[in-house]
Amino acid sequence: MLSLLSRSPIGSRAPLRPLLVNILSRSKTTSLSLAAKHRRSEKITMVTAYDYPSALHVDRAGIDLLLVGDSVGMVELGMETTQKVTMDQMIHHCVAVSRGATNPMLIGDMPLGSYEVNDERALENAYRFIKESNMDGVKLEGCRPNTVKKIVDGGVAVMGHVGLTPQAISVIGGFRAQGRTAVKARELLDQSLELQAAGCFALVLECVPGPVAKVITEALTIPTIGIGAGPHTSGQVLVYHDMLGMTSHPHHEAFMPKFCKQYANVGEMINKGLEQYKADVESEAFPGETYSPYKMSEAEEKLFMEMMDIDKEERENEKIKLDEKLKSKDEYEALNLYGGSKK
Numbered sequence: 001m002l003s004l005l006s007r008s009p010i011g012s013r014a015p016l017r018p019l020l021v022n023i024l025s026r027s028k029t030t031s032l033s034l035a036a037k038h039r040r041s042e043k044i045t046m047v048t049a050y051d052y053p054s055a056l057h058v059d060r061a062g063i064d065l066l067l068v069g070d071s072v073g074m075v076e077l078g079m080e081t082t083q084k085v086t087m088d089q090m091i092h093h094c095v096a097v098s099r100g101a102t103n104p105m106l107i108g109d110m111p112l113g114s115y116e117v118n119d120e121r122a123l124e125n126a127y128r129f130i131k132e133s134n135m136d137g138v139k140l141e142g143c144r145p146n147t148v149k150k151i152v153d154g155g156v157a158v159m160g161h162v163g164l165t166p167q168a169i170s171v172i173g174g175f176r177a178q179g180r181t182a183v184k185a186r187e188l189l190d191q192s193l194e195l196q197a198a199g200c201f202a203l204v205l206e207c208v209p210g211p212v213a214k215v216i217t218e219a220l221t222i223p224t225i226g227i228g229a230g231p232h233t234s235g236q237v238l239v240y241h242d243m244l245g246m247t248s249h250p251h252h253e254a255f256m257p258k259f260c261k262q263y264a265n266v267g268e269m270i271n272k273g274l275e276q277y278k279a280d281v282e283s284e285a286f287p288g289e290t291y292s293p294y295k296m297s298e299a300e301e302k303l304f305m306e307m308m309d310i311d312k313e314e315r316e317n318e319k320i321k322l323d324e325k326l327k328s329k330d331e332y333e334a335l336n337l338y339g340g341s342k343k
């Protein structure tokens with residue numbers, strides 16, 4: 001209900017038609033429909049998206065949950081970690097995503113510093129995701145049952161996230177698997193149970209051994225969404241750019257996790273397309289006649305050429321003068337650039 005209200009056309013950016021279509025077709029994922037899917041033992045799908053076009057694609061594919069992850073900082077903003085991502089940056093991306101995706105349940109990732117200082121601030125920031133960017137719920141990292149309870153009591157659905165929690169990289173020391181000893185695995189189970197009791201509607205398990213994820217999944221009533229957590233979770237999540245092979249940029253290759261299956265090679269296609277465009281423009285293969293669609297009638301063209309003849313000489317003289325002026329400016333700049341030593 002909350003998600004429907006937040007998409008109300010009154011005071012919202014969401015257009016009326018998708019809202020009606022959603023109600024009629026009942027294709028909108030909600031925490032309720034997700035719980036029902038989980039009860040039917042059907043696997044749940046989640047993918048990240050950070051902008052309008054990726055949101056359109058995720059929606060069209062019929063993915064259940066769309067996460068606007070703080071991984072946006074690394075994948076789209078070129079940061080080394082997720083630590084520097086701000087609330088304003090998250091909202092900026094969430095707004096764009098919400099314009100592109102109407103069917104998946106939209107989850108906004110609460111960035112580092114937006115929920116730890118106190119529970120009141122956490123609730124305020126959760127409300128920003130709902131009110132300013134049309135999200136249907138939020139995700140926060142780590143075991144903070146009191147914070148989760150505060151936000152859920154405030155009327156906002158919360159997804160938990162345990163195991164590798166990248167925002168804590170300065171504590172953990174690196175992007176590596178968690179829960180690999182019996183004691184640590186037991187701790188993860190206890191955290192998961194606490195988060196469920198606090199009111200989380202689902203739980204992300206990131207980079208934990210398969211057997212640990214299996215035990216946690218079987219112990220919980222709410223669905224678990226795994227990433228690098230093996231096959232026995234209730235669903236899976238991957239980062240959009242990783243799974244589509246859009247990370248062929250050398251900066252991104254460093255962060256390609258080994259649990260990620262690549263379903264397409266979009267990065268390679270982008271490289272090929274750009275190189276071909278450059279070659280075509282330089283060889284004049286593009287645009288040619290084929291991509292020059294705007295015509296004028298022969299009569300108008302003839303008239304235009306006749307008009308041009310009237311002051312032809314005057315314009316040519318003006319052009320020569322301007323050319324001279326620009327050329328001398330170029331030389332002046334070149335002299336400055338090379339410190340006057342090179343002409």
Ligand SMILES: Nc1nc(=O)c2c([nH]1)NC[C@@H]1CN(c3ccc(C(=O)N[C@@H](CCC(=O)O)C(=O)O)cc3)CN21
Nearest residue numbers: 071074075082166174175176177239242255256257258
């Ligand atoms: N593009 C992208 N994809 C992700 O899945 C992702 C992000 N970014 N940013 C936030 C976190 C970080 N994630 C990661 C990143 C790398 C590994 C990884 O390959 N870890 C190595 C160990 C590296 C080490 O020990 O330093 C591994 O073998 O598991 C795991 C999770 C998952 N998340």
Ligand SMILES: CC(C)C(=O)C(=O)O
Nearest residue numbers: 048069070071204227
């Ligand atoms: C990897 C997923 C679970 C995430 O938290 C993110 O994309 O930020």
